[in-house]
Amino acid sequence: ALSVTVQPRCKIIRFILIQNRAGKTRLAKWYMQFDDDEKQKLIEEVHAVVTVRDAKHTNFVEFRNFKIIYRRYAGLYFCICVDVTDNNLAYLEAIHNFVEVLNEYFHNVCELDLVFNFYKVYTVVDEMFLAGEIRETSQTKVLKQLLMLQSLE
Amino acid sequence: MPAVSKGDGMRGLAVFISDIRNCKSKEAEIKRINKELANIRSKFKGDKALDGYSKKKYVCKLLFIFLLGHDIDFGHMEAVNLLSSNKYTEKQIGYLFISVLVNSNSELIRLINNAIKNDLSSRNPTFMCLALHCIANVGSREMAEAFAGEIPRILVAGDTMDSVKQSAALCLLRLYKTSPDLVLMGEWTSRVVHLLNDQHMGVVTAAISLITCLSQKNPDEFKTCVSLAVSRLSRIVSSASTDLQDYTYYFVPAPWLSCKLLRLLQCYPPPEDGAVKGRLVECLETILNKAQEPPKSKKVQHSNAKNAILFEAISLIIHYDSEPNLLVRACNQLGQFLQHRETNLRYLALESMCTLASSEFSHEAVKTHIETVINALKTERDVSVRQRAADLLYAMCDRSNAKQIVAEMLSYLETADYSIREEMVLKVAILAEKYAVDYSWYVDTILNLIRIAGDYVSEEVWYRVIQIVINRDDVQGYAAKTVFEALQAPACHENMVKVGGYILGEFGNLIAGDPRSSPLVQFNLLHSKFHLCSVPTRALLLSAYIKFINLFPETKSTIQEVLRSDSQIRNSDVELQQRAVEYLKLSSIASTDVLATVLEEMPPFPERESSILAKLKKKKGPGAVSVNELEEGKREGGELNGGGERGGDSSAIAASNAVRDTNKYGKHCFKISISALQLKCWGSGWHWTQECMALLENVDPNPENFVCAGVIQTKAQQVGSLLRLEPNAQAQMYRLTVRSSKDTVSKRLCELLAEQF
Numbered sequence: 001a002l003s004v005t006v007q008p009r010c011k012i013i014r015f016i017l018i019q020n021r022a023g024k025t026r027l028a029k030w031y032m033q034f035d036d037d038e039k040q041k042l043i044e045e046v047h048a049v050v051t052v053r054d055a056k057h058t059n060f061v062e063f064r065n066f067k068i069i070y071r072r073y074a075g076l077y078f079c080i081c082v083d084v085t086d087n088n089l090a091y092l093e094a095i096h097n098f099v100e101v102l103n104e105y106f107h108n109v110c111e112l113d114l115v116f117n118f119y120k121v122y123t124v125v126d127e128m129f130l131a132g133e134i135r136e137t138s139q140t141k142v143l144k145q146l147l148m149l150q151s152l153e
Numbered sequence: 154m155p156a157v158s159k160g161d162g163m164r165g166l167a168v169f170i171s172d173i174r175n176c177k178s179k180e181a182e183i184k185r186i187n188k189e190l191a192n193i194r195s196k197f198k199g200d201k202a203l204d205g206y207s208k209k210k211y212v213c214k215l216l217f218i219f220l221l222g223h224d225i226d227f228g229h230m231e232a233v234n235l236l237s238s239n240k241y242t243e244k245q246i247g248y249l250f251i252s253v254l255v256n257s258n259s260e261l262i263r264l265i266n267n268a269i270k271n272d273l274s275s276r277n278p279t280f281m282c283l284a285l286h287c288i289a290n291v292g293s294r295e296m297a298e299a300f301a302g303e304i305p306r307i308l309v310a311g312d313t314m315d316s317v318k319q320s321a322a323l324c325l326l327r328l329y330k331t332s333p334d335l336v337l338m339g340e341w342t343s344r345v346v347h348l349l350n351d352q353h354m355g356v357v358t359a360a361i362s363l364i365t366c367l368s369q370k371n372p373d374e375f376k377t378c379v380s381l382a383v384s385r386l387s388r389i390v391s392s393a394s395t396d397l398q399d400y401t402y403y404f405v406p407a408p409w410l411s412c413k414l415l416r417l418l419q420c421y422p423p424p425e426d427g428a429v430k431g432r433l434v435e436c437l438e439t440i441l442n443k444a445q446e447p448p449k450s451k452k453v454q455h456s457n458a459k460n461a462i463l464f465e466a467i468s469l470i471i472h473y474d475s476e477p478n479l480l481v482r483a484c485n486q487l488g489q490f491l492q493h494r495e496t497n498l499r500y501l502a503l504e505s506m507c508t509l510a511s512s513e514f515s516h517e518a519v520k521t522h523i524e525t526v527i528n529a530l531k532t533e534r535d536v537s538v539r540q541r542a543a544d545l546l547y548a549m550c551d552r553s554n555a556k557q558i559v560a561e562m563l564s565y566l567e568t569a570d571y572s573i574r575e576e577m578v579l580k581v582a583i584l585a586e587k588y589a590v591d592y593s594w595y596v597d598t599i600l601n602l603i604r605i606a607g608d609y610v611s612e613e614v615w616y617r618v619i620q621i622v623i624n625r626d627d628v629q630g631y632a633a634k635t636v637f638e639a640l641q642a643p644a645c646h647e648n649m650v651k652v653g654g655y656i657l658g659e660f661g662n663l664i665a666g667d668p669r670s671s672p673l674v675q676f677n678l679l680h681s682k683f684h685l686c687s688v689p690t691r692a693l694l695l696s697a698y699i700k701f702i703n704l705f706p707e708t709k710s711t712i713q714e715v716l717r718s719d720s721q722i723r724n725s726d727v728e729l730q731q732r733a734v735e736y737l738k739l740s741s742i743a744s745t746d747v748l749a750t751v752l753e754e755m756p757p758f759p760e761r762e763s764s765i766l767a768k769l770k771k772k773k774g775p776g777a778v779s780v781n782e783l784e785e786g787k788r789e790g791g792e793l794n795g796g797g798e799r800g801g802d803s804s805a806i807a808a809s810n811a812v813r814d815t816n817k818y819g820k821h822c823f824k825i826s827i828s829a830l831q832l833k834c835w836g837s838g839w840h841w842t843q844e845c846m847a848l849l850e851n852v853d854p855n856p857e858n859f860v861c862a863g864v865i866q867t868k869a870q871q872v873g874s875l876l877r878l879e880p881n882a883q884a885q886m887y888r889l890t891v892r893s894s895k896d897t898v899s900k901r902l903c904e905l906l907a908e909q910f
Contacts, residue, residue: 087461088464092461093408093409093454122249134362137409140398145316152242
């Protein structure tokens with residue numbers, strides 16, 4: 001007999017964004033193909049959606065046919081765009097894990113660190129996330145690797 | 154300016170960034186950028202070959218400028234050159250540039266692939282990872298062609314370093330998603346599955362994403378991962394807090410890995426092996442138990458990590474839908490979260506309970522929380538949480554609580570966000586029809602919908618109420634009376650006028666005896682709204698008027714005068730004008746008998762699936778609506794006809810008559826029999842909507858044959874089915890062939906269809 005498989009939804013991180021309250025993007029990491037116009041539009045929409053939310057809202061927002069898991073750290077919004085069926089709390093803590101690594105690596109990270117060391121932030125991201133999936137979660141391991149890379153010429 | 158870390162200083166870059174930040178205006182910024190671009194261009198074209206450090210610095214500056222939002226049309230060559238440096242910092246910038254500014258120049262691609270190839274075979278794990286990350290970030294077809302064969306080898310080789318394995322696994326995943334035809338897993342399958350047993354948790358974390366994706370496309374080939382996943386999960390869940398040190402997060406052991414393992418298990422049915430299943434059930438019970446234990450830390454990170462695992466475990470329990478004990482426990486746990494002080498948890502609990510509501514094991518348990526959910530609907534401050542509460546009420550609705558739930562949803566609708574009103578209207582309409590025992594309640598509900606949210610009441614909804622009133626003698630009088638009263642409201646929604654016009658046109662005679670709703674009163678009421686209505690509504694009202702002339706001869710002259718007026722017979726709208734003219738003529742020249750025949754009461758509508766459900770599905774997208782299958786199992790086909798069995802049989806008879814005339818009426822008849830079949834399927838506890846089953850054109854080479862394809866949703870799974878009907882006119886026979894992925898489904902379909910013929 002023939003079997004008809006129902007295509008499962010594509011579970012992948014679509015993008016990771018770090019934006020400040022004014023809307024300036026401090027990091028944009030894309031895991032799916034979008035052309036430049038689409039990227040710009042997405043960035044603006046995400047900013048519009050998260051900045052109107054406050055403590056009474058959840059950390060999850062339905063966004064187009066995906067969802068955004070986000071958290072605000074001082075003046076920066078860290079947003080991960082995932083599939084509607086993805087695990088909200090797991091990604092919320094993935095964000096926090098990432099922020100703790102940045103904090104440790106840059107010694108009490110501030111927005112300027114992300115600006116002046118933008119090319120290093122990509123390295124941190126790639127240690128922890130790759131191909132739209134979580135790659136490494138141990139802060140110890142990630143920091144050890146980053147420090148090793150830091151020492152290279 | 155903050156201290157830049159040692160090593161790769163790049164002072165020039167820091168100065169440039171500072172300059173940009175100090176620019177007071179957009180113009181100043183552009184000026185500074187152009188200056189820099191000119192500088193870099195000249196350096197790149199210059200006679201002296203640039204040293205690696207300088208090249209790196211300039212390429213990095215270009216990247217910064219691009220990320221600011223300005224187009225960069227040079228620098229690719231220099232970036233590619235950096236790839237062949239043996240210095241990490243230079244390579245890193247080179248790879249970063251080409252990953253962000255992807256260029257499709259074939260010469261560059263060739264050079265890039267060459268550099269990647271060298272780095273992959275360099276045996277330097279840092280360089281290998283840089284190369285792998287580049288492939289994972291870019292994932293182009295050319296890269297897939299060049300490297301799809303090499304990467305699995307790297308992944309499973311014994312001497313590959315752990316970090317490289319992690320990157321290789323995810324890199325392979327990316328290539329598989331974008332170019333699945335180039336990634337042949339065949340010989341690597343068992344070794345890849347075996348990565349679940351790796352002692353490096355990071356490797357397992359990465360590998361599991363790859364395995365999950367591959368097993369969704371090739372479940373049989375990867376099914377050995379199930380028992381390995383269960384063992385792994387079991388070890389993590391029962392580990393002491395001192396194990397897994399590097400992977401313990403706020404006192405929770407390997408939370409992300411646990412979630413991924415639970416997610417992988419959701420790709421498969423429950424394990425067949427008793428021991429494996431037992432171990433897994435134990436694991437799930439432990440997770441549920443832990444949720445009840447006092448927390449090891451007050452930090453929200455601890456509870457989020459713990460609950461992430463809990464929610465994923467509950468997803469798995471729901472997916473299996475086979476352990477009543479676990480389902481009920483899950484429901485109780487979620488019930489506690491419904492009143493948690495954290496909004497996130499209340500939201501997730503409502504969402505998760507929605508799926509639990511459709512399981513027969515936990516449906517009753519879910520219903521016990523109805524008051525809490527209703528309260529959430531009324532008091533939650535985040536609209537998305539209120540929406541989840543509304544979804545849950547819809548999902549938990551059954552005969553026992555339908556009246557209460559519909560009332561609450563109507564009340565919520567009065568103040569609901571505009572963005573969700575249409576969906577709410579559809580849901581209320583569906584529930585009202587489904588659980589109506591007393592159809593006057595149904596009519597009230599729909600009229601209330603129109604009153605409260607008229608703009609969002611789509612055609613499907615008000616067509617449906619009319620269909621039902623037409624088909625049910627017992628509610629016609631009530632409908633006429635209620636609609637008459639509703640129309641009294643000074644500001645009355647146009648949809649109400651449509652429904653009212655139609656119903657009074659058909660059944661106004663049932664209330665005409667009462668002087669307060671005499672024929673002229675009815676006509677004047679309708680006509681008072683006439684000028685406020687759009688063209689389609691006016692057209693409907695004109696039809697109602699001619700019906701009135703037939704029903705109430707005493708109104709003839711009044712109505713004719715209206716029809717005769719210039720605003721009707723000279724109306725600029727063609728449809729209105731035509732109707733006015735024709736109805737006027739009809740009323741003048743037709744004898745009472747002829748008029749009575751032409752304007753006879755509408756016959757009952759044929760059985761067919763409510764288009765409302767289809768519309769809701771389309772609105773919500775995949776995986777949304779889960780209509781309570783328990784009730785469907787108990788429902789008889791043919792309720793529309795207001796008399797259980799008889800209605801159902803007559804449709805079956807009509808269907809079989811129609812099918813016997815297949816050659817005369819062709820496809821149409823087959824469709825009718827499919828609809829009748831579908832009602833019967835509901836009776837078997839299956840769910841099969843019109844949009845799931847389709848008659849296919851041009852599939853069978855023989856044009857006399859009919860071919861259908863569809864998906865039947867049973868409680869546990871979706872089963873694809875194919876049908877072929879081959880009529881043989883000469884022999885007065887047909888052959889019906891049914892194929893599906895489950896024997897039992899094929900058999901049952903055959904039985905059901907055989908009853909039709």
